[in-house]
Amino acid sequence: MRSPSLRRRLLTILVVPMALAWLGSGALIYVLALHYANINYDRSLVDGARALERMIRSESGREELSPQVRILMEYESAEPTYYVVRSLKHGVLASNIDLPAGIPLPVIDATPRLDSVDGIRRPLRVASLALHGDDSGDTIVVSVAETLAGRHALAREILVGTLPIVLLLIALVLVLVWVGVSRGLHLLDPLVEQLAQRRARDLSPLDQRGVPIEIRPLTRTIDALLARLRELLELQERFIADAAHQLRTPLAGLRLQAERALGDPRPESVRDALVHVERLSAGAGRAAGQLLALARAQAINESASGAARVDLAQLARTYIAERVPDALAAQIDLGYEGPAHGADVAGDPVMLREALVNLVDNALNHAGEQGSVTVSLTCELSTIALGVEDSGPGVAAEWWPRLGERFFRPPGSRRDGSGLGLAIVRRVADSHGAAVVFGRGRDGGGLRVTLRFAALAPDEPQPSRSSRV
Structure with a gap:
């Protein structure tokens, strides 16, 4: 063709x-x-x-x-x-x-x-x-x-004598147009040369000097594409760095435990090494999953206004019901307070569930034995607030601005976490236009994390009710 x-x-x-x-x-x-x-x-x-x-x-x-x-x-x-x-x-x-x-x-x-x-x-x-x-x-x-x-x-006779002259003039005009277009297209040569001379990782904006005004929309589109590529490369590099940071310690631990089992073949020593291997591999798997979730959350740049309708109440109740066995095993009181349904927001249901998963995991990890974790949902005039609070030791207010940074752990917190849970929550909130607010629990202790979303008009009003699971 x-x-x-x-x-x-x-x-x-x-x-x-x-x-x-x-x-x-x-x-x-x-x-x-x-x-x-x-x-x-x-x-x-x-x-x-x-x-x-x-x-x-x-x-x-x-x-x-x-x-x-x-x-x-x-x-x-x-x-x-x-x-x-x-x-x-x-x-x-x-x-x-x-x-x-x-x-x-x-x-x-x-x-x-x-x-x-x-x-x-x-x-x-x-x-x-x-x-x-x-x-x-x-x-x-x-x-x-x-x-x-x-x-x-x-x-x-006049017509026959004149039409060939007019036709000749039209042909001359077309030739001049052809020549003019050919010469005009040469104005793109500096732009072509500028792109051809670029290095593979040079994604900086194009030099607009010397670019014809009519071509500026094209060059601006190319600059926008280069910016998106630059963001993707930064995300890729960040993911590689995060993966190396998170997996280096568990992999070194796995190697150490394997060497320990090989050096001491006694059954009790091998069993102890295997227990550590299982714990380290579980941590590595959890870290890898969170890294993937963080990378996906960072890649979402579109607002939730054009996304699907998600019922946060139904999403929260379904997930809380799934986590009840884990809470019972850890002797933690896990509950939900809010409407049964009708809390609709615009967003990605998979990523919203991922944010809730990390909030609940974080709360269960810090609530402590015989503690409590409460997931609440409040429908206000134009916003819907999703809150998760625990009865743990909490975080000092001076560290709240840093919560959500990658790998940040407040002083005195448990060291078995990856430091990515709240980072994932913040990225999901940002991609959905939601605000993240940190505060104390109801009794002044623990930590409460609240996500405030823009509410969608419900199809029909739903009565609010509170339930304890």
């Missing part, structure tokens, strides 16, 4: 209007030529009528035209001249054609009158004038006529 060409496309676009312009100019030339031909032929008819009038005056007293006059009027040609000399009292005095009746009488001694009439075989153009006859009260009407063939023939 032949590659598209801007030159060919422009030429194709111009050919049709140019062809129409050529046809339109031909029609206009023909109309103008016929108009001026009519003017000149009408002037010739008027002159013929006046000449015939003078001849009649010179033959005063005679009822017929002299043979010399007839010879002059009936001179053989491709388009002969017709004439009629009529007396209102005596009838036709001389004629070589029968003009149709109904031609208005001209005013005596006035400018000759011009009329178009339908002859016996073809249309005629007639010039008529009136003069006083020899008899008292008589009026002589002199009419000279000719067909319209000569006029149309002259107009066609």
Whole structure:
């Protein structure tokens, strides 16, 4: 398949209007030529009528035209001249054609009158004038006529002679357009050279100097694409760095425990090493999952306004029910307070669930034995607040601004976490346009994390109720 060409496309676009312009100019030339031909032929008819009038005056007293006059009027040609000399009292005095009746009488001694009439075989153009006859009260009407063939023939000759010139001018214009477009496209050469000389990792904005104004939208689009690629590369590099940071310690621990088991083959020593291996591999798997979740949350740059409708109440209740066995095993009271359904927001249900998973995991890890974790949902005027609080030791207020940073652990916190849970929560909140608020629990202890989303109008109002699981 032949590659598209801007030159060919422009030429194709111009050919049709140019062809129409050529046809339109031909029609206009023909109309103008016929108009001026009519003017000149009408002037010739008027002159013929006046000449015939003078001849009649010179033959005063005679009822017929002299043979010399007839010879002059009936001179053989491709388009002969017709004439009629009529007396209102005596009838036709001389004629070589029968003009149709109904031609208005001209005013005596006035400018000759011009009329178009339908002859016996073809249309005629007639010039008529009136003069006083020899008899008292008589009026002589002199009419000279000719067909319209000569006029149309002259107009066609002008058209045939002019159209090739117009066509040549149009062809010249198309050639000039082709040359102009070709030269104009060379203005893109600096931009092409600038892109060709770039290194693979150079994703900085293009130099807009020297770029034509018409091409600026294209270069701005390229800059936006480069910016997105730069963000993706930064995310990739960050993911690699995070993975190396998180997996280095568990992998080193796994190797150490394997060497320990090989060095001491006693069953109790091997079993202890396997217990550590299981714990380290579980931690590595959990860290890998959180890294993937963080990478996905960071890759979401679109707001939640165009996403699906998600019922946070149903999402929270379903997930809390799944975590009840874990809470019971850890002797933690896990509960939900809020509406059963009807808390609709716009967003990605998978990522919203991921944020809730990390909030609940964080709360369960820090609530402590015989502690409590409460997931609450509050529907306000235009926002929906999703809160998760625990009864653990909490975090000092001075560290709240740093919560959500990657790998940040407040002083005194447990060291078996990855430091990515709240980072994932903050990234999900940012991608959904939600605010993250940190605070104390209801009794002044523990930590409460609240996500405030923009609420969607519910399909129908739902009654609020509180439940404890």
